[in-house]
Amino acid sequence: MAEAAGKVWVLAGLPEALAENLERRLAEHGHRVVSAAPQTHDPGRAEAWDHLFASADSSAGPADVLVLALAAGTASPLEDMALTQFRHDNEANLIGSFLGVQAAFKAFEGRGGRIVTLMSANAREGLGASPTLAAGSGGLAMLTRASALEGAGHRPHIHVNGVLTDSAALWPAGDDAGSEVTLDEIAEALIFLGGPGADYMTGSLVPVGAPGP
Amino acid sequence: MRPLDDKVAIVTGATSGIGRGCAIAMAAAGAKIIATGRNLERGADAERRIRDAGGECHFVRQDVTQEKDWQTVIATTLKHFGKLDILVNNAGDALLGPINTLSRDTLDFLLAVDVEGPFLGMKYAWPHLQQAADGVVVNMSSITGQKAVPGGTAYCTAKGAQAALTRAAANQGAAVGIRVISFHPGFIWTEGVTDVMGDNVDEFLPRILAHVPFGEAGEPRHIGDAMVYLCSEAARSISGIEFNVDGGQGA
Numbered sequence: 001m002a003e004a005a006g007k008v009w010v011l012a013g014l015p016e017a018l019a020e021n022l023e024r025r026l027a028e029h030g031h032r033v034v035s036a037a038p039q040t041h042d043p044g045r046a047e048a049w050d051h052l053f054a055s056a057d058s059s060a061g062p063a064d065v066l067v068l069a070l071a072a073g074t075a076s077p078l079e080d081m082a083l084t085q086f087r088h089d090n091e092a093n094l095i096g097s098f099l100g101v102q103a104a105f106k107a108f109e110g111r112g113g114r115i116v117t118l119m120s121a122n123a124r125e126g127l128g129a130s131p132t133l134a135a136g137s138g139g140l141a142m143l144t145r146a147s148a149l150e151g152a153g154h155r156p157h158i159h160v161n162g163v164l165t166d167s168a169a170l171w172p173a174g175d176d177a178g179s180e181v182t183l184d185e186i187a188e189a190l191i192f193l194g195g196p197g198a199d200y201m202t203g204s205l206v207p208v209g210a211p212g213p
Numbered sequence: 214m215r216p217l218d219d220k221v222a223i224v225t226g227a228t229s230g231i232g233r234g235c236a237i238a239m240a241a242a243g244a245k246i247i248a249t250g251r252n253l254e255r256g257a258d259a260e261r262r263i264r265d266a267g268g269e270c271h272f273v274r275q276d277v278t279q280e281k282d283w284q285t286v287i288a289t290t291l292k293h294f295g296k297l298d299i300l301v302n303n304a305g306d307a308l309l310g311p312i313n314t315l316s317r318d319t320l321d322f323l324l325a326v327d328v329e330g331p332f333l334g335m336k337y338a339w340p341h342l343q344q345a346a347d348g349v350v351v352n353m354s355s356i357t358g359q360k361a362v363p364g365g366t367a368y369c370t371a372k373g374a375q376a377a378l379t380r381a382a383a384n385q386g387a388a389v390g391i392r393v394i395s396f397h398p399g400f401i402w403t404e405g406v407t408d409v410m411g412d413n414v415d416e417f418l419p420r421i422l423a424h425v426p427f428g429e430a431g432e433p434r435h436i437g438d439a440m441v442y443l444c445s446e447a448a449r450s451i452s453g454i455e456f457n458v459d460g461g462q463g464a
Contacts, residue, residue, distance in 0.1 A: 145464040152426030188447035200435035203464020209450035
């Protein structure tokens with residue numbers, strides 16, 4: 001596979017175990033990684049994203065790749081979920097993702113870059129009981145495709161691709177535990193899409209351990 | 214350790230273009246290659262290029278619509294390498310034209326090459342892929358298997374049928390450890406493109422690229438790099454999907 005070392009990867013919103021796995025693999029490939037601190041990074045605020053890219057710039061160099069994951073949705077039957085909870089989750093999932101992609105476009109302007117989004121297979125199938133995870137994943141899937149069209153017009157290109165996977169692999173808890181997909185496989189897919197092997201890819205959603213179309 | 218070390222792959226339509234690009238990338242990634250195609254001279258050239266990439270390769274002359282040719286390809290694979298891990302059903306053809314001008318022969322030809330070929334390949338490779346630790350089939354569809362193009366009534370039908378065949382095979386393969394993937398390239402610059410366009414490249418190229426968000430054609434190496442990833446252990450949870458390498462056409 002095509003390899004390119006020495007890139008700066010910015011990670012945001014990834015579940016802790018996946019972030020650790022990905023950070024280790026990227027370091028092995030000679031990349032530098034800056035991860036958003038979940039305790040202090042508020043994805044619903046544009047300033048938080050600007051600060052994240054500025055931090056990457058000062059500590060590791062200009063960012064080349066943003067990996068942006070959906071926050072987990074609240075597990076609840078539709079009829080039991082309050083609108084306030086629905087809005088709270090959407091603030092992180094939909095608005096946060098939008099602001100993250102917007103900040104990456106600013107950071108990548110004139111030099112190109114890669115955005116790789118990560119979401120639940122709920123984007124395509126009604127799985128489990130989390131209305132906000134479904135809405136967030138569906139929204140992020142279309143944000144990925146729409147921003148890919150925009151990024152394709154930039155020179156150099158800003159590539160935007162996504163990975164859909166089994167939410168149980170990302171957030172193993174409760175009844176959803178027991179995914180057959182491993183974090184290794186998800187990390188490898190993210191690395192492929194963030195690297196030169198995906199040079200002619202944009203707007204693609206790659207299911208990993210999740211149903212296709 | 215390279216991603217495809219110790220893997221044995223059949224790549225059909227490997228004498229030029231995307232197929233040859235895939236075979237070269239897979240060989241460079243460690244795979245032993247059986248490259249097939251109809252043209253002996255181009256086959257010998259492809260075999261040399263694949264070996265130059267650092268891989269083992271044998272060329273076998275094959276018409277993918279013929280059952281006996283598939284039997285020969287499988288037997289030759291086992292004779293040289295003793296097993297089969299990966300089948301890339303790349304061979305295909307494209308013929309476009311208004312529906313009122315397309316002949317029944319044209320439709321029959323496209324269905325034979327683009328649908329029956331992959332069907333026969335999977336049918337004869339299946340028992341051997343079941344023995345592999347991670348058996349993989351990649352069927353080379355096209356962006357036209359997802360989006361219609363003018364003049365594509367026959368071609369899009371064939372590629373759409375192939376994509377559905379792939380999903381059905383993936384469903385069956387899940388029970389026996391065979392992954393089956395539908396690959397959808399966009400506009401890739403190969404010698405086949407110039408063969409078709411001839412002296413009209415300057416006229417047709419801007420029209421085609423106007424529909425490609427990147428505004429540029431892809432190269433066979435782009436397909437090859439993705440093929441290596443999909444066939445490797447890193448992608449062992451990927452099956453039944455449509456994988457696009459298309460400069461944004463499918464977005």
